[in-house]
Amino acid sequence: MRTGSRSLVARIGAARHSWPGWLNESVDQLLRFAPAAILRWLDRRLLAGTEAPPLPAVQPAAIRLYIAPANFAGQGFEWARAVERGVAGATAVNMAFSSSADFAYPADQSVSEVVYRSSRFWQRRQWRAVRDAFTHVLIEAERPLFGRYFEGGVAGEVGALLSRGIDVAFLCHGTDVRLPSRHAGWEPDSPFRPGLWERTDDLERRARTNLELLARSGRRVFVSTPDLLLDIPSAEWLPVVVQPDRWQTKTPPMRSAVPIVVHAPSKAIVKGSDLIDPVLTRLDADGVIRYRRVQGVPAADMPEIYRESDIVLDQFRIGNYGVAACEALAAGRVVVSHVSTQVRDAVLTYSGRTLPIIESRAADLEMTLRRIIDRPEEAKAAATSGPDFVRGLHDGGRSAAVLEGWLSGGFPTAS
Numbered sequence: 001m002r003t004g005s006r007s008l009v010a011r012i013g014a015a016r017h018s019w020p021g022w023l024n025e026s027v028d029q030l031l032r033f034a035p036a037a038i039l040r041w042l043d044r045r046l047l048a049g050t051e052a053p054p055l056p057a058v059q060p061a062a063i064r065l066y067i068a069p070a071n072f073a074g075q076g077f078e079w080a081r082a083v084e085r086g087v088a089g090a091t092a093v094n095m096a097f098s099s100s101a102d103f104a105y106p107a108d109q110s111v112s113e114v115v116y117r118s119s120r121f122w123q124r125r126q127w128r129a130v131r132d133a134f135t136h137v138l139i140e141a142e143r144p145l146f147g148r149y150f151e152g153g154v155a156g157e158v159g160a161l162l163s164r165g166i167d168v169a170f171l172c173h174g175t176d177v178r179l180p181s182r183h184a185g186w187e188p189d190s191p192f193r194p195g196l197w198e199r200t201d202d203l204e205r206r207a208r209t210n211l212e213l214l215a216r217s218g219r220r221v222f223v224s225t226p227d228l229l230l231d232i233p234s235a236e237w238l239p240v241v242v243q244p245d246r247w248q249t250k251t252p253p254m255r256s257a258v259p260i261v262v263h264a265p266s267k268a269i270v271k272g273s274d275l276i277d278p279v280l281t282r283l284d285a286d287g288v289i290r291y292r293r294v295q296g297v298p299a300a301d302m303p304e305i306y307r308e309s310d311i312v313l314d315q316f317r318i319g320n321y322g323v324a325a326c327e328a329l330a331a332g333r334v335v336v337s338h339v340s341t342q343v344r345d346a347v348l349t350y351s352g353r354t355l356p357i358i359e360s361r362a363a364d365l366e367m368t369l370r371r372i373i374d375r376p377e378e379a380k381a382a383a384t385s386g387p388d389f390v391r392g393l394h395d396g397g398r399s400a401a402v403l404e405g406w407l408s409g410g411f412p413t414a415s
Contacts, residue, residue, distance in 0.1 A: 052122040055129040056093045056109045063090035063407050066130055069116065070140035071096030072173050073266070073323040074105030074299065075224065078241035079138075079399055086400025087407055093134075095126075095145075104298045116147050123149035131160070136167045136407055138222075141176040142210040158217055169220040169406055171238065174322075175270075177211055177223075177231050180204045183318075189338070189362060191269050191317045207231070220406050226346035227320040237350060238403065240323045241396040244387060247330035249307040253383050254334065254376045258287060259310035261369070264294035264302070264324065272316030272338075275362035280313075289369065306331040311372065311379075316362040319343060325357060326394045329386030334379045336360050336368060351393045356382040 058064050065083055067076045071094060080092035095109040097116035115122050123146045130137065130145070139145060142154055150156035161168050180192030180200045192200045214221055214232065222238040229235060253259070261280060265271035277293070284291035294305055306312060312328035312335050314321060319340035328335045336358045347355045358379060360368035372379040392398075 052115055052119055052125065053109060053111050055125060056095060056133065058093050058133045059091040061089055061091040063087065063136060064134045065090060065092040065136045065138060065403075065407065066095070066134040067092060067138045067171075068095035068140060068145050069097050069111075069143055070173060071105060071107050072141070073240070074107075075173075075240055075323065076140060077106050077108065078243075078396065079238070079403070080108065082241050082396030082400045083403055083407070086397055087404045090404075090407060104300065118147070120149070123147045127160075131164045131166065134166060136169070137161055138169050138171050138403075140171050141173045142170060142213055143176075155213060155217070158219065167406070167409075168217075169222065170214055170217070171222045171224065172210075172214075172228055172232065172235065173224050174228070175203050175207070177207050177214070177228060178203075179207045179211075179231055182231065187317070187319050187340070189272060189275065189317045191272070197269050222402070225320050225322055226343050226350070227318070227340065229346065230342065236402055236405075237346065239394050239399050240326060241399050242323060242326045242330055242390060242394055244330045244391050244395050247303050247306065247327050248387060249331055251307060252380070253310040253332065254372075254380055255310070257373070259289055259334075259373065260292060260308060261289045261311045261313060262292045262294060262305060262309040263313040264297065264305070265315070266324065268295075270315065270318060272362055275316050276313060276365055279362075279366050283366065283369065288373065302327065303331065306333055309333055311336060311369070313337065313365075314357070316360075316365070321355065321357060326390050329356060330390040330394075332383050332386050334358065334372060334383045335386065336365070336372075338362070347393070351398070353389055353392055356385045356389050358382055 056066065065080065067080055071077060076094035076096060080094040083090050083092040093108045095111060096105075096107040097111045097113050098107070111122070127146045127149055137145070139154065139158075144150070144154050145157050150160060152159070158168050180190075180203050184190040184192040191197050192203070211231065221232055221235040223229060223232060223235045224238055224240055226237050229237065263273065263276065263280065265273045268274065280289065280291040283289045292309070297305065306328055310333065312333045314325040314328070314335060314337035316338045319338055320343055321337060321339050325335055325337060335356070338361050339355060339357050339359060344355050347353065358368065358372070
């Protein structure tokens with residue numbers, strides 16, 4: 001009987017995606033006020049024994065920041081550490097929901113995706129822990145903090161947090177707010193051009209929905225990369241963070257006449273892997289380079305891969321740079337990528353530094369690589385300046401200063 005009830009509950013839970021909205025909302029309302037014992041009973045049957053993780057542990061401080069729930073490329077964790085290092089009287093905790101496909105980035109609180117989305121017991125405990133422990137909440141990628149717990153999704157969460165005197169801001173990462181229609185209009189190699197990516201229409205709808213949410217909320221908005229300032233001109237750039245010491249090496253690049261060229265795309269269609277793979281494969285076959293395509297490798301293994309490389313190719317469709325490029329720069333590698341003039345100008349204006357990434361579009365990559373190999377002095381100079389660039393802009397100090405402007409600004413009232 002026990003096995004039968006577990007199977008029945010699991011089948012009902014799995015079918016909820018096909019229910020009409022009004023029925024899901026009615027069930028959610030009932031679950032929101034159900035006794036904890038009933039929620040635990042449902043969890044045991046619906047989640048096949050998956051345990052709810054410990055509640056977030058926060059240290060005593062005047063400012064207590066909660067960052068959740070995306071942690072893309074481990075950045076939620078890194079921003080939390082940057083705040084603790086750089087903002088007086090502040091502590092921070094990040095949370096991320098995770099799946100088996102993740103790259104094992106560190107997080108203060110890691111929650112399985114099935115618990116995050118389906119455990120009412122966890123959602124209610126997590127909400128109560130956050131509302132009672134934190135003074136500030138930074139919502140990543142406009143995703144719900146507490147699964148389906150709040151009616152109205154993220155907007156409902158924001159209202160509830162503000163009503164408790166907790167300040168709320170948003171942090172945008174990329175495709176959550178990057179409008180494909182705008183990007184395709186100015187970037188010739190955009191992945192959002194017709195016929196390239198089946199997700200483009202969905203991403204357009206999502207970005208428009210998220211931009212409307214940000215506008216309605218009236219909250220402070222940060223973006224992790226400067227290209228997103230084109231989509232949200234009122235936002236503030238919050239630089240991504242890497243740990244320079246973790247990536248540094250005494251081995252210089254370009255030691256051999258046949259350099260090792262690494263391309264490690266997190267998402268091939270966005271990085272433009274399809275544009276460059278044929279060229280790189282041919283150059284490898286001709287003995288001009290040794291090409292290493294890296295994919296699905298845990299984050300902990302990447303420092304060694306970069307140390308063994310000479311040239312790192314980042315991306316050739318978006319016109320931006322992010323965590324992967326910063327890691328390669330910190331390792332003192334020659335980094336080649338397409339970075340738009342808008343992004344390069346933003347870096348120079350913001351930091352007074354020139355971005356030491358060698359510019360190349362995909363169509364020009366063979367010419368660029370042959371020039372680097374034939375005349376490596378300029379490329380070596382760019383590689384040498386990479387670690388200093390990262391320490392000046394992406395070691396967490398600048399990011400902490402940006403967040404301090406918000407964290408030290410007082411507390412809002414509910415709107």
